[in-house]
Amino acid sequence: MSSSTKRKPISVTTDIVIFSIIADALNVLLIERGGEPFKGKWALPGGFVDGDESVADGAARELEEETGVRNVYLEQLYTFGAVDRDPRGRVITVAYYALVPSGGLNVRAASDARDASWYRIDGLPELAFDHGEIVATAHARLIAKLGYSTIAFQMMPQEFTLSQLQRVYEVIGGEALDKRNFRKSILALEMIEETGNLRSEGAHRPAKLFRLREPGQVRIVR
Amino acid sequence: MSSSTKRKPISVTTDIVIFSIIADALNVLLIERGGEPFKGKWALPGGFVDGDESVADGAARELEEETGVRNVYLEQLYTFGAVDRDPRGRVITVAYYALVPSGGLNVRAASDARDASWYRIDGLPELAFDHGEIVATAHARLIAKLGYSTIAFQMMPQEFTLSQLQRVYEVIGGEALDKRNFRKSILALEMIEETGNLRSEGAHRPAKLFRLREPGQVRIVR
């Protein structure tokens, strides 16, 4: 490795695309920037990696600082390293994406007085830096992984109905699914079990509640 | 983003897992380290990212410096960011993997007088840094992508026979495939066409040669 040439220092950040299903729509958490550059624009939560923490730890720390949640699904997405992606200088970012269960989160309380809010993925404002590209990459990854892994379970609360789970698949996948075939294929995975409880939430038959057999486990299927 | 705290500087490198099929086996290109740390140990080709080049450009540059090849398949793999992965200090690496067509390469000539050589993936020496983990990650990615993309075509020379292609799938996937089913599924992709030429290389019927319709194109299939 070359050691004599002077190298312009490169700063390293993490940015996190935090997904959650809210009101039957896929949402992303954004932070309004308080300072330049891109003051007033919306951006992904994130920040510089400390010298004494791993990149993954930095991402988990930022996630907790912005949302107050721990132990949610967090996966490295891609590293964005264009020369001019940050006007302040040479900054590369290791992007992650996180899945937060529906309704499990009071974001504003945890978000350090900065203006944070959820935006529907199909109604995003203009984003700072290259964060639009990062969100698009994360969205594509999420859609792809829905098809060959059990990642969708990571967006469910502790107890959930099969109809709720189906709505998650439909909202992310963007197409309606057959109820009987959906239930057949989900139950065949043997990832969930009945809790024995029912949920009544309307003028109709109550739904059985299910839980994950091994929370946190994500399998590759198909 | 915090700006007042002093940050220990983080250096950024790229490391590249260069795969090629040689003598019906999957091989990886390694470089013998000439200096400390890990002097004499084998390591992945790679080096520091310059301040005025993108991370992807840095990877492509390292690839060309070590192998002399350009325009081969090169994909970002994963970013390895553990605190203590490099004894010299805080260094994170953006790992890539590359696919080089069989027989298209004279590595030693291009490799800048350092000792470079191919190792079978099932007979690797002990590697420097966390490069063993990087190779394992790349190998897993390659096997997975074989199953849902047309990435295998990127390891073929300009003209190739269907039997050659089948051997690539068999060598990477690690299991024998049925000849008729293999040909049926490959031709159904409509990715290749006959060149009209034949290759005779032994005491048997000559094989039809094929070429990619759109070289460089990689599709997601299935």
Next chain:
DNA sequence: TCTAATTAGTGTACTATATACACATACTAG
């Protein structure tokens, strides 16, 4: 030049998986 050896090249029947589809059930609101 004939025979043996070797790899190339080809189709069909069967099995497993995925898809399409309709009605009874249990509850609430009025």
Next chain:
DNA sequence: CTAGTATGTGTATATAGTACACTAATTAGA
């Protein structure tokens, strides 16, 4: 007690994947 609404369930069909055996074209050597 009736109307409305979301839950819960099985079967038949279509599609995709898998298993399987022989002929063709060449070279080497008897």
